[in-house]
Amino acid sequence: MITFKSICVYCGSADHLNTEYLRAAHDMGRLLAQEKINLVFGGGKTGLMGALAAGNLEAGGHLVGVITPDLDTPALALSSGIEKVVTPDMESRKARMRELAEGFIVLPGGFGTLDELFSTLTLAQLGLHAKPIGLLNTRNYFDPLMEALQYALVEEFIYPEHLDLIRVADEPDDLLAELKEYNQPDGLPRWIERD
Secondary structure, three states: OOOOOEEEEEOOOOOOOOHHHHHHHHHHHHHHHHOOOEEEEOOEOOHHHHHHHHHHHHOOOOEEEEEOOOOOOOOOEOOOOEEEEEOOOHHHHHHHHHHHOOOEEEOOOOHHHHHHHHHHHHHHHOOOOOOOEEEEOHHHOOHHHHHHHHHHHHOOOOOHHHHOOEEEEOOHHHHHHHHHOOOOOOOOOHHHHOO
């Protein structure tokens, strides 16, 4: 079983979202604080990011917000209660978030969230990290994505072990439990070695 000191959460920052998404993000933030797991996130105060941070702060958590200068504005950035890390650009932001985390949780989101997911997933596929990756499937948000990945497997663009890099659950506590039991799948080197 993995004992996490820190987990990075990727999630959307859009406004006017369904309240189920906001509740799930808030619950995830609270759960990480209750488990004494430091939360690494994008440093924002809007959308799911804001709900995640609020849940974590309310439960006495420790937040590390990693943000770029163009996003570090009064309208977007959380200004108090967090340890702020400012990176020069989005690529260094993603790299720093990965460095600070021992695992990854992905909540629903748009282009940025999906970019963070696939960047992290690709590095795992290549064996460049062995940290668990989980999707919080609120409102079945990730069902179409998982169907697309299954089709990529059918069409032989990925191997079965690549799907084993991802854990999916509907509730925060179930997802965290899945990540604690994660073991890196066998067979990953064959993607490079082509045995």
